[in-house]
Structure formats: C-alpha cells, structure tokens
Amino acid sequence: QQQVKQSPQSLIVQKGGISIINCAYENTAFDYFPWYQQFPGKGPALLIAIRPDVSEKKEGRFTISFNKSAKQFSLHIMDSQPGDSATYFCAAPNNAGGTSYGKLTFGQGTILTVHP
Amino acid sequence: AAGVIQSPRHLIKEKRETATLKCYPIPRHDTVYWYQQGPGQDPQFLISFYEKMQSDKGSIPDRFSAQQFSDYHSELNMSSLELGDSALYFCASSLSAGGETQYFGPGTRLLVL
Numbered sequence: 037q038q039q040v041k042q043s044p045q046s047l048i049v050q051k052g053g054i055s056i057i058n059c060a061y062e063n064t065a066f067d068y069f070p071w072y073q074q075f076p077g078k079g080p081a082l083l084i085a086i087r088p089d090v091s092e093k094k095e096g097r098f099t100i101s102f103n104k105s106a107k108q109f110s111l112h113i114m115d116s117q118p119g120d121s122a123t124y125f126c127a128a129p130n131n132a133g134g135t136s137y138g139k140l141t142f143g144q145g146t147i148l149t150v151h152p
Numbered sequence: 153a154a155g156v157i158q159s160p161r162h163l164i165k166e167k168r169e170t171a172t173l174k175c176y177p178i179p180r181h182d183t184v185y186w187y188q189q190g191p192g193q194d195p196q197f198l199i200s201f202y203e204k205m206q207s208d209k210g211s212i213p214d215r216f217s218a219q220q221f222s223d224y225h226s227e228l229n230m231s232s233l234e235l236g237d238s239a240l241y242f243c244a245s246s247l248s249a250g251g252e253t254q255y256f257g258p259g260t261r262l263l264v265l
Binding site for chain 1: 156185187192193194195197200207208210240242244252253254255256257258259261
C-alpha cells in the first residue's frame with residue numbers, strides 16, 4: 037500500500053513555465069515532508085522540506101504548498117529551466133520512535149522535462 | 153561540505169555470489185539508512201542503524217545483512233545474489249538530534265549477471 041501518492045508520473049513544461057507536482061498522504065502521524073530531486077544515476081538530493089504547522093514554504097524558485105486538512109502537499113517550480121529536468125520525489129518519514137526519525141516513504145516519482 | 157560516501161560505485165557479480173557495499177556517513181551523523189532503487193522505481197527502505205544498533209527494518213531479504221561500526225560507517229552484505237538484486241543501492245545519513253533530514257550518497261549500481 038502506497039502511503040504517499042504522487043502525480044503526475046511525468047510532466048513536460050516549456051522553459052519559463054510553472055511545474056506543479058502533487059502528493060497525498062495517508063498517515064496523519066507524518067510531520068515532515070521533504071522533496072527530493074534525482075538526476076539519472078545519482079542519489080536523491082534534498083530540494084526543500086516543510087512541516088505541517090505552516091501552509092507554504094518558499095526557497096528561490098521552489099515552493100511547497102501544504103494543505104493539512106486535505107492531507108496533500110505540492111511542489112511548484114517557478115520559471116522552470118532545462119536544468120530542472122529530473123525526477124522529483126515527495127517523501128515522508130515514518131518515525132521509528134525513540135531517538136531518531138525513521139525510514140522515508142517515497143511517492144512514485146515525477147519525471148519532469150523542461151523544453152528549451 | 154562533506155557528503156555521504158559509498159563504495160564501490162559500480163559492481164558486477166554473478167548469480168549466487170556475494171557482495172559488500174560500504175557507506176561512510178557525513179561526519180557526526182549517527183544514523184544510517186539503506187535503500188534499494190530499481191529502474192524507474194522509487195527508493196525502497198531496507199534497513200537503518202542508530203548508534204550501531206538496528207533501528208528499523210524494511211523489505212530486506214534474509215540473504216542480506218548489515219551493520220554499523222564504531223566509526224559509524226555501515227556495510228550491507230548481500231549473499232546468494234539473484235538477478236532481481238540488480239539495482240541502485242543508496243545509503244543516507246542523518247543526525248538523530250533534531251535531524252530529520254536524510255542526506256543521500258551517490259549510490260552503488262549493482263548488476264547481477
């Protein structure tokens with residue numbers, strides 16, 4: 037059972053456009069929502085993250101919008117560039133309890149292609 | 153800034169052979185996670201360690217084992233390799249004290265022939 041559902045599977049936008057990727061989660065115990073960017077053959081790299089006590093977080097061209105009541109959050113990439121072409125994963129950690137945060141549960145991933 | 157180091161970066165093995173993957177976390181990070189990523193798939197959690205003790209276990213086959221050493225580096229041992237074990241294996245590290253962020257290494261690409 038996929039605890040974090042991500043859409044769309046793939047997305048094509050023109051340079052300068054806005055890319056929007058959506059995620060929905062089931063577990064209300066999730067309290068931290070990172071987005072990772074992954075280039076082919078590379079490790080996932082943290083892009084931006086949000087906690088559910090805020091509705092929006094912006095870092096440069098990247099914004100996370102969070103809707104706690106709907107259990108949904110989304111990544112917006114403004115002024116999309118060809119260099120943004122990559123796979124994007126939303127995620128949430130399952131707390132193992134005790135002293136450390138737990139394993140990340142990832143969404144299925146979105147392959148973003150930005151055409152010049 | 154120092155990042156997570158994984159070795160080897162690429163590994164080719166025959167069926168039924170064994171493999172050992174190594175992970176060196178970011179300095180001062182005390183928690184290590186292992187993930188497996190198949191082609192076109194999202195990373196799947198295998199196992200994690202905190203302060204040298206196993207902290208959580210996911211869909212890790214019984215043929216695999218792992219440990220974390222006193223210097224916090226970790227090794228994933230894989231035996232009786234199968235074709236289906238071909239994947240990217242990532243290690244991630246975090247600092248348990250307020251450190252929910254996991255930083256991923258570059259991965260080891262394992263090919264089983």
